[in-house]
Amino acid sequence: MGIGEAFAREFARRGHNLVLVARSREILQALGEELQQKRGVKVEVCAENLCDTESPGRIYEFCRLKRVDVATLVNCAGISCAGDFAEIPQKKLEEIVMVNVMATARLTRMFLSDMVARKQGSIINIASLGGLQGVPGLGLYSATKSFVMTLSEALHEELKETGVKVIAVCPGFINTGFFKHSGHSAANLRLPISGTDVVVKAAIRGLRHNRIRIFPTLIDNILVFSQRLVTRSVVIRLAGYFAAVKD
Template sequence: MNRDTALVTGASAGIGRELARQFARHGHDLVLVARREDVLQQVAEDLESRYGVDVTTIEKDLDDESAPRELYDAVHERELDIGILVNNVGIGTYGPFADSDLDRERTQLRLNVTTLVTLTRLFLDDFQERGEGKVLNVGSVAGFQPGPFMAGYYASKAYVNSFTEALAEEFRGTTLSATVLCPGPVDTEFQARAGMEDSAVGSVYTEPVEKVAKAGYEGVMSGDAVVVPGLPMKLTTALVRILPKPVVRRVARRVNSDR
């Protein structure tokens, strides 16, 4: 049984919580990170009682320039040996960019991109020293195309997708690996938090969060570079690659518009 400890950010709900469950089911000890300590503790107690693994919680709001380094230092202070880094934390903004809240757009960039890059770089030092390590970044099928009315979110996931694929190639032939999990609409609270309940996104198809997390776990453990859960999203991704860009943009605009 592989018991490499996995660190999961944004682990109190949604995909992060389900990814934590997948790792626990397969015998991995966990370090769970989120800003809601009470919820995080409930998740930890549930996983420990169900699966008999050790779960450490670290309360941390990663929307701060110094937060990734503080998290990394906290892991070392507790002498936790991380073998798998799961960068899941992130948010989405919705609406015309010209009307957007600039502070929230900056927060989106910090959480979706800057925090992910910083944590990856920091923990890669540890992985190289220990001789092995895995990175699982949560991207999105949104990252394969532009997204009118979610311009910043789609662009941030484009960075995550591209960044992770590049790392996967850099690591080819080594004991390190990088995997990007690229779900489409998922049955979580993400849309409500992004303020997009009235959009067409997810009105026709959503992937169960359990299946998305299972695909992510299997992908990172197999060393796959890209994981797109669900046949509908695999087909969507293939179409995006071959359709003319103007068509892709207009379809995305239609999907992201209010119903």
């Protein structure tokens, strides 16, 4: 769904074969069949729950058994829970860390070795503008996205002589089911909401130019730059104001 689906559609349009991963097998199968018919690409479906510690290993094994060499890994699945940190149910807290942090790190680590051995490959990690600072009302989520961003930065540099590219894409608000899934009213947001295509285009452009962090829209770039002009406490308060979790 959401941004991941938009990546799948664009890569299929460019003629790439796909391995689709999420929990909802039926949704993946329907998308896979559509893209196979429309674009003539081969699509494999691997239904997994990334909250499960063993799932990254199973996904890697799935690709090995299907003899798929993953050229581009897109770590896109991500979840959140809007509200005060103290009120996040313990189970939800663990799921957010498992999906956003552990699965991203494990999948990156697993597929990276093969890419380095082949001296080519790309890893697109979907972080968030929210990862640039703590966001009141989204504290845990913003912390997980800081993790994604800093891990990607380090790998970008570590791997620069290997032929493998790692980038962090940091979108602002994007029109997907993410807000509904997180209990965050999108109607309250105090910044424009963009379409998923903006993220995909920026990611592909960023990869081509070998950027480290990609901020898809002009507003995203203005917000990033303006962080240099105000104090940290203003940055954090503004992030909370824009996200408007409590309103």
